[in-house]
Amino acid sequence: MKIKRDQLTGAVLILLGIVVFMMTTSFSIPITGAYPGPRMLPTIAAFGFAVCGLGILVNGTMSKKEEKVYMVKAGWIRIGITLAVIAAYIAAMTSLLPWGRGSIFPCVLWQLPWYLPFQKGICLRGWESR
Amino acid sequence: MVLAISKGNMFKGLGITVKEIAAQAVNIVRSFAIGLGIGFLPGMGAGLSNLVAYSSARNASKTPEMFGKGCPDGIWASEVSNNAAIGGSMIPMAALGIPGDSTTALLIGALTIHGLEMGPMVFKNSGNVVYLMFATVMVCALVVLVLQALGMRVFPLILKVPYHYMYPALIIISFVSAYVDSSSLYKCGMMLVFVCIGILMSYGGLPTAPLILAFILGPTLESNMLKSFQYSGSAATFFTRPISCVLMIIGILCIFSPLLRMGMERMKGKKGD
Numbered sequence: 001m002k003i004k005r006d007q008l009t010g011a012v013l014i015l016l017g018i019v020v021f022m023m024t025t026s027f028s029i030p031i032t033g034a035y036p037g038p039r040m041l042p043t044i045a046a047f048g049f050a051v052c053g054l055g056i057l058v059n060g061t062m063s064k065k066e067e068k069v070y071m072v073k074a075g076w077i078r079i080g081i082t083l084a085v086i087a088a089y090i091a092a093m094t095s096l097l098p099w100g101r102g103s104i105f106p107c108v109l110w111q112l113p114w115y116l117p118f119q120k121g122i123c124l125r126g127w128e129s130r
Numbered sequence: 131m132v133l134a135i136s137k138g139n140m141f142k143g144l145g146i147t148v149k150e151i152a153a154q155a156v157n158i159v160r161s162f163a164i165g166l167g168i169g170f171l172p173g174m175g176a177g178l179s180n181l182v183a184y185s186s187a188r189n190a191s192k193t194p195e196m197f198g199k200g201c202p203d204g205i206w207a208s209e210v211s212n213n214a215a216i217g218g219s220m221i222p223m224a225a226l227g228i229p230g231d232s233t234t235a236l237l238i239g240a241l242t243i244h245g246l247e248m249g250p251m252v253f254k255n256s257g258n259v260v261y262l263m264f265a266t267v268m269v270c271a272l273v274v275l276v277l278q279a280l281g282m283r284v285f286p287l288i289l290k291v292p293y294h295y296m297y298p299a300l301i302i303i304s305f306v307s308a309y310v311d312s313s314s315l316y317k318c319g320m321m322l323v324f325v326c327i328g329i330l331m332s333y334g335g336l337p338t339a340p341l342i343l344a345f346i347l348g349p350t351l352e353s354n355m356l357k358s359f360q361y362s363g364s365a366a367t368f369f370t371r372p373i374s375c376v377l378m379i380i381g382i383l384c385i386f387s388p389l390l391r392m393g394m395e396r397m398k399g400k401k402g403d
Contacts, residue, residue, distance in 0.1 A: 005333065005334065005335070006334075006335070008334070009333075009334035009335065009336065012334070033359070033363055033364045033365070034359070034360065034363050035356070035359060035360060036355075036356065036359050037356075038352075040352075040355070040356075040359075041348070041351070041352045041355065048385070051385060051386075052385065055385075055386075055388050055389050058389065058392070059388055059389075059392060062392065070333055079329065082297070082301075083322065083325065083326065086301060086322055086325075087322055090315055090318050090319050090322065093315055093318075094315050111297070111298040111301065112294075112295075112298055115294040115295075115297050115298060116294055
């Protein structure tokens, strides 16, 4: 059975709600009527995450509409390359080349060779890119 | 020049005539009112005002079938409401500390970093900054008018720049914005983390604007909620006061509305069978 995107989103939100709720238990000040303390708002947020996640999960399960492809594999590869290029640049500027911090030209020179292959248009979500 | 104005050709060569502007007067006023009104509502912003103004212009038009085929009325409506929403969103931002859209949410964040807390007291505590902001918006409107009039034929050419040249430029602008604030690459790293979160949210179909609004309004909400609890001693106060009660009911309905709608649709389906 193929998992729908909405089901995955709902499950992640429910999980996030549980994690946030577990984290709120580390607050030592209890929730009381007179002074709810710092635990109140994160608890409401956790409840909100769980309820909305449940709604999305149920809606996604009940819906019979076919989901559109979010992005084809080639698109994910491009996103991965872009993120890796930026992460490598930040890492290099932080540790290897501290003298180059804040300079723009190395950034341009580093990025261009990686993005030049992107000039070949691919179909990402059903429409043709340039 | 007088002759040129009388002939309606003052802007000849810029792509628009006075006659064309005059023909859109009603459309401009209507779209402006829509943009201002929607901009005033928290969280709505320019995105919604565009659509509402466009629909209103189409409904009021004698040739609605021409909309979507390059009819200037639609372009005027959406662009005027788009600009009007910016001014509108600044009203709740300055008066209540509530951002009208994600742009003003970011503006509030930037002002908070500089020690300015938006809200009713800002007029008393930092009135000069608020009036400076209003003056800046007015000057910006004039500057934008001049820039747009001169660059109207040039700016669309940016859309013809290939993406693989555009990406590095956009990424550098983002880098510089993150870096100049603290001269630290840590924030560039954080930017990358939030890029990943943004992509995941987009994958899940979750809008990012409410997250920004929650980030900005969270501290204000928490401190005022704690104050309310301390004054009243229980959560019942949110349901015993009329305005608060109505807003709470709207909020709860908003959370459960998709489930309610789904249940109603199923009931209708069963009745239909």
